[in-house]
Amino acid sequence: xxxxxxxxxxxxxxxxxxxxxxxxxxxxxxxxxxxxxxxxxxxxxxxxxxxxxxxxxxxxxxxxxxxxxxxxxxxxxxxxxxxxxxxxxxxxxxxxxxxxxxxxxxxxxxxxxxxxxxxxxxxxxxxxxxxxxxxxxxxxxxxxxxxxxxxxxxxxxxxxxxxxxxxxxxxxxxxxxxxxxxxxxxxxxxxxxxxxxxxxxxxxxxxxxxxxx
Numbered sequence: 001x002x003x004x005x006x007x008x009x010x011x012x013x014x015x016x017x018x019x020x021x022x023x024x025x026x027x028x029x030x031x032x033x034x035x036x037x038x039x040x041x042x043x044x045x046x047x048x049x050x051x052x053x054x055x056x057x058x059x060x061x062x063x064x065x066x067x068x069x070x071x072x073x074x075x076x077x078x079x080x081x082x083x084x085x086x087x088x089x090x091x092x093x094x095x096x097x098x099x100x101x102x103x104x105x106x107x108x109x110x111x112x113x114x115x116x117x118x119x120x121x122x123x124x125x126x127x128x129x130x131x132x133x134x135x136x137x138x139x140x141x142x143x144x145x146x147x148x149x150x151x152x153x154x155x156x157x158x159x160x161x162x163x164x165x166x167x168x169x170x171x172x173x174x175x176x177x178x179x180x181x182x183x184x185x186x187x188x189x190x191x192x193x194x195x196x197x198x199x200x201x202x203x204x205x206x207x208x209x210x211x212x213x
Contacts, residue, residue: 015084015104016043023087023107039088039108042074046082053078080114083131090137100126103149109137117143130165 020033020040027033033040045068052061061078069075073092076082080096083104088094090110096102100114112135116125127141130149138156141147148165157174168178176184 012047012084016040016086019085019087024089038072039091042068042072042076042088042091043086046076049078097126099124101128103129103131105132107134111138113140115140115142
């Protein structure tokens with residue numbers, strides 16, 4: 001069992017390292033990443049904290065996560081599940097909540113929050129980020145929602161609802177601007193946003209009532 005855990009951790013370590021070298025043109029080599037990249041350091045410390053968390057050593061898991069926050073400026077709850085090949089670039093201010101799930105090959109930039117809504121213990125309160133997603137600087141992804149694989153979240157966007165795969169979402173609140181590289185016409189945006197759709201229905205009803213007077 002121990003050998004399996006060691007092999008898994010070494011595999012994850014190598015994929016995290018490879019992700020930095022692949023995605024950051026400023027990285028001059030593996031040694032530079034190992035010694036100076038805070039996002040890489042935060043991920044490795046999180047993997048230790050998550051192992052302790054799953055082993056019911058919750059106090060020591062929190063100690064490791066808080067030490068990581070102090071050293072890197074990145075706060076990842078030990079309960080968060082993070083896949084392989086994740087790249088946290090310029091990670092200052094990144095916050096990842098307890099029930100968040102980050103799948104493989106995700107890129108996260110500085111100031112990103114994967115936050116929760118609600119206070120129910122044991123409930124899924126944080127987002128699930130699909131494989132290959134890119135979340136730009138300052139974006140907030142909040143609640144038990146899913147960001148489909150291959151999607152892109154724009155800088156400073158506030159995402160409050162599910163985003164389909166291979167979509168681009170921007171704005172506050174975030175709206176889907178393209179899917180599979182094809183721009184979503186403005187007339188169709190409301191169909192992807194249930195709140196806006198209901199507002200449009202209310203406006204139409206008010207117009208009908210006004211005309212009847």
